[in-house]
Amino acid sequence: MTGIDFDIAHLLAGTLVLLSFLQLYQDRLYALLNVFALHALVLALSVAWQAFIQDAPHLYVTAALALTFKAIVIPVALHRIIVRLGIHREIENVVGVGPAMLAGMGLVALSMVVMLRVTQGADPLAREDLAFALSVILLGLLMMVTRRNAVSQVVGFMSLENGLVLAATGAKGMPLVVEISVAFSILVAFIVIGIFLFRIRERFDTVDLEALDRFRGERR
Amino acid sequence: MALIADFAVQGVEMLLVLLLAPLLTGFVRKVKARLLRRQGAPLMQPYRDLIRLMRKEVVLAEGASWLFRIVPYLIFAATWVAASLVPTFRTGLLFSWSADLIAIIALLGSGRFFQALAGMDVGTSFGGIGSSREVMIASLAEPAMIMIVFTLALIAGSTQLSTMAEFMASPAVGLRVSLALALLALIMVAIAENGRIPVDNPATHLELTMVHEAMVLEYSGRHLALIELSAALKLVLYVSLIACLFVPWELQPAGAGMAELALGIGAYIAKLAVGGFLLAVFETSIAKMRVFRVPQFLGAALMLGLLATLLRFVSGSF
Amino acid sequence: MRSDALAAVLLIPAFAAVVLAAMPGYRITARLNIVATLATFISAASLFFFRPQPGAYLLVDDLNSTFIVLTTFVGFTTSVFSASYIGHELEIGRLTPTFLRFYHAMYQVLMFAMNLALVANNIGVMWVAIELATLTTVLMVGIYRTHEALEAAWKYFILGSVGIALALFGTILVYMAARPVVGEGLEAMVWTTLVTRASAFDPALLNVAFVFLLLGYGTKVGLAPLHAWLPDAHAEGPTPISAVLSGLLLNVALYALLRFKMLLAVNPAALAPGPLMVTLGLISLVFAAFMLYRRRDIKRMFAYSSIEHMGIITFAFGMGGPLANFAALLHMTMHSLTKSAIFFAVGHVAQVKGTQRIADMGGLTETNPVLGWGLVLGVVAIAGMPPLGIFMSEFLVVSSTFARSPGLAIILVFGILVGFAALFLRLNTIAFGEPRGPTAKAKASYVPMFVHFALVFVAGIYIPPALVAWFENVAKLLG
């Protein structure tokens, strides 16, 4: 693999991490959705690039999937839902944006440390990619746990999954990547539908545990 | 031949304690009366009482059960057997090995057990008072007695009364702290066990103060006679126990001749007299204590006994 | 013949799923369900005798063959139970025929998924299968469409999906670790290849991989603190599903974890997986033991007891060594049988009493003697009392641990005792005392329950040498 290939792949992966940070930074739903669409787009690009440099045509399927489904369909659908359910546009954070960003920094550092312990013998592209992928995943999780808003949590989950796809495609010659990405898209679809079905306006939280307690009398 | 002689001696011993028992009681009463400047009943009075009681018919309370009727015989049997196992004028009695000092105490214990039961049999309040107080006293007196036995047994290296007595007679004893403690404790226990002042008053019929009398309140006739006799026997037993353990002088060894035996008997009667006199003096010079002071009195005895035993355990020289 | 049996294990359920989805009518579908599971069980049992060669995707070895047989067997008995259970649900109208078809189809899909996860020789396939199983159970948990059921299903779904993601990342990392050694492509995901070459893998990658797999599959195993979905899913879903969840799905997830543990065990430079599993196991045990005290819902209570036992098993595997591994395998088997049997009993109890509130049950041994004593027997068994099987495994675990590291054994014993006390505290209110609640006789088939108990009892007294040899091989395999 030549240096330029490596640099481009590296660049795209880095961009994904950056975008994850941007997502953390957003405090309005629409903006968040837009950033996520961008996130998915960059993912599609990087997957396509991987397909090109690994000349693994099946990866193009994944790329296309990411592009159409995540970058277009889902954001639109979520827009609709927001309108339908009249979810107000503010994103409620558990911790403020600033602390969240700091935590994100910490997580990225952590993933770097963990991944760079991998011996030099391993394929450098894999190493860097994995490091970025791991940080994307962690940032996604961070988003899920710091945002109270259902939609933003879904977005968090999806960017987490983008990280997965990034890792999977980065893993040269890994079988089943396409299947996995498909499976995940279905999963995400389920979640979105679920939100829509259960009318989860604000957050996962209010699919009430209080109800559970009332009916089951578990709380003492 | 020797066996027959031993049998004879044992028999004499049993009869002796049986016959002397009322006399001792009478003697104590007489001395007490004298000390109180009273004429007092004659020495033989207890015998007369016993005989009269035996002749009288028994008036049995309605609630009384079969237990109530056999208890007097049980008590008498237990006390008599116990008393006849204590060497009085001669050690090495034929059957002395059949029960050691612990067993003798246990025999007295069974006597008391049944007496307390009899006290509860008729179902009167006084019987209950008597029984419950009696067992309370016993529950402290018996352990104290066991502790005393431990001390003596550890000194004499045996719980066998004859052996102990022989050892006590021998010069090997010497003067020991533990012995003194044991003697003191033994006297306290003896007073309690025989229901003498200050623990109990054999002469009282004041409801709230009596213990022994309350238990036997419902007895009459021959039953009462047996119980009185057993009480007298018990007194003799304790006096002769103290005598044979602490003043074993003129206590004749096994296989002694007639003359020595006569001497021994004389000495024994003298000891009884002294013991009775001292008891009378003590009783007249002290007031009865409240029932709930008794535990402290007996607790002191128990502590003394325990202390003596501990001394023995820690070093043989005490 | 050889590979046929293996194929059957997978194809029968898949096919049955399609058929059942299409077929109306309660009686016939229930029967068909039973028949299908029975057939699956038979073909699985035949794997004992004809073992196919491991392929690129499928594998049958000592470790999983026992699991397959166990899974298919419990699946069979559960289907028998579910026939009588679902009948009652239809009568009282908690389920409509449409949902019933769905239910039976899903049941078969679940069986398929679990079998696939067990026989998969490819870590990717294994992952897919387990996720499939998870999603199916999510759907079945929500089948009653009540508020609580949907809530539980949703919770399960979300937490499950995150677990899925973590597990996948772990799988990818394993592949990355394997690739330089094994070479690109399919081979680098075939377990049999991996385990032979793992010693040369990059330890750092393996470590990270194991962390993700532990958390990912650990969520499915229900180890505290990843357990949150488990109690509600058990409590709100149909009881047959609770039985399958506790009895089988947890095992399957743990089995996956074991595979990767073996992978790490081969590599000397990698961190020892033992301590991690021991820690998680003890946490789950003690935590669940305390949680048992405040439970008022009978199914939730037994769900927590499942967490407790999963903790014990994980702990034992973490300790390692022939004794502990043997004990863990035995415990796994016994727990599946016992716990599913308990849920059979609980299902009927809940139907008789018309509620799952423990406070509304009472004097069960008076009103429904068979059911009541069955439940007592089950609790006695699950609490680890002789002469039932769990006592033996707990005996082996505790005694072998105490000699090696007393501190851990003390914690273990403490947890067991606390859980024991809690279980019997509740049992007393359910089974004894003055009868409470409705006392109608249950229309139930007690056969599956007592078959399980019979097996557990026999295992407590006598384990056939063949099985022993089996377990011992596996114990050695696990190191």
Place this chain on the structure above:
Amino acid sequence: MTLSIALSCTAILLAVAVLAVVIGREAMATSVVYGLCAVAALISLLVAMKHLLGAAPPESVALPIGIPWLGAHFRLDALSAFFLAVVDLGAVAASIFALGYGRHEEAPLRVLPFYPAFLAGMSLVVLADDAFTFLVSWEFMSLTSWALVMSHHRVPENVRAGYIYLVMASFGTLALLLAFGLLAGPDGHYTFAQIRAAHPTAGLAALVLILVLIGAGSKAGLVPLHVWLPLAHPAAPSHVSALMSGVMTKVAVYGFVRIVFDLAGEPAWWWSMVVLALGGVTAVMGVLYALMQHDLKRLLAYHTVENIGIIFIGLGLALAFKTYGMPTASALALTAGLLHVFNHSVFKSLLFFGSGAVLTATGERDMEHLGGLIHRMPQTAFVFLVGCAAISALPPLNGFVSEWLTFQAVLLSPQLPAWGLKLLIPTVGALLALSAALAAACFVKAFGVTFLGRARTPVVQRATETDQFSLAAMYFLAALCLVAGILPGLFIDALAPLSDALVGAHMPSQIGTQWLSIVPIAASRSSYDGLLVFLFMVLSGSLAAFAIHRLASDRLRRGPAWDCGYPDTSPATQYTAASFAQPIRRVFGTVVFRAREHVDMPAPGSTQPARFVVDLRDLIWDALYAPVAIAVGFAADRLNRLQFLTIRQFLSIVFAALVILLLVLAIWP
């Protein structure tokens, strides 16, 4: 051969248990089950006695069950034979008693299946020869007895009792499990033979001793692990109470002896001190608790605690002598302890049978509602009296013999070099004497209040003498009390091979001695002859009776009670159990139980009755058990909050776990 017979008897018992489930509803089920139990136990009893008296060599057999590569090992040596005999003797008596008593059972299906299983469990414990078999049988015994305790489950107290019992039992079993784990080592050498060969290190053995004291002690009822016992034993049907009190506690003692004297290697210097101290405290505490009771069966249960204390004193002395290489003295102490094991099993079963008879006749366990039963049930009263006298250690009955031997052992102890023992043993001796005296007091109360006096409630008037089977069982045991009391030599000689095996010496043979007296060391030192004492008492008593009736009067007239001239009073004026114990309560209770007496005397002229309330506090419960319960509840409440987190919060926990693990990896060297 003998072993296989014993095992097959156990198998028969298990089969009977299954049979009971099948035929439980039939009318004749009771007779069939208990009859079969009696027969099986009898056979096994004969076998055990043959093995013990014949001083036969140990037999062992291994069955291919239990832990596969280990198998189930069974062994019949002198120790197991003795305890097997004790178990089976109790079993025979209980079964015969139950032939009559069991008819009154309202829910036989809750008793019949578990009873034979319980018997089987107990005999399996004493026969087991490897850790696993031992523990299985041990826990099986607990389980079946728990089921029997729960047989009258509609009474809330019984359910609570069963619960506490089961938890304590499992606690003890886990302790024993840990002990065996230590003895067996990491690679699982579970057979007793391997354990004997192992010789554990000192620290290990110390830990084992403590664990065994917890495990066996909690089953035997050592203070402070006794709390379950007075709750559980009375809750069961009376013949089961008899077995639990008389026999099961002895099985626990067997466990202690087997492990400490046989398996755990050489005792350290302090072991005997712990055992002695526990024994002394247990003896006194047990009897003091008993004195405060007015429930007859609970009183008996507390006396079991006391007697266990006495047994452990004997064992502790044996341990002390063994430690300092005084085998003969050790043999004496051990024999004393084990003889008391036998004696207590006899008279405690007898007493529980008696209480059972009273219970069936009156439906009352509370002594305050009884009284005067001696008129209604004279025979029961008689045998019960024998039992009371025996347990109060009155000569010439058997209870006295074993306590006498224990005292003799105490008198040998000054030769022990250790200073701690020099100070401890006399104190323990004092405690022993105290407990004996208090026991006598307590049984005066028990018998006096229950059988003597006048009836306190109408139920007594309806009472009738109990059935023939029960009487037969009770007479049998009463006779045994007397025989063991007047011919103790036979029993002591039977224990010789046992003490040889455990402490390497035995008491001098008693058969040769004159008049069948018993001589622990030497005739000059001490000797006791129950037979002669008995003869003397009979002789002098009957002599007196004869003489008086012949020479003096034998006239007798019934009249109203004198009672110091008070008019005929109501039965309510009698002394009750509480008032009888009041003096002793004043002496000990204020310290031990924080006993407080509240009197509220209404003003003169007011009509409401005066009240007198005594409140007793169980300090052991307050100090040890209540805090545990509170702590568990507290922890449960705190952790229970985790059930109610939101999904996001759960996710955060997962996230935190992930980050922590990654951090661990990051800082991994």
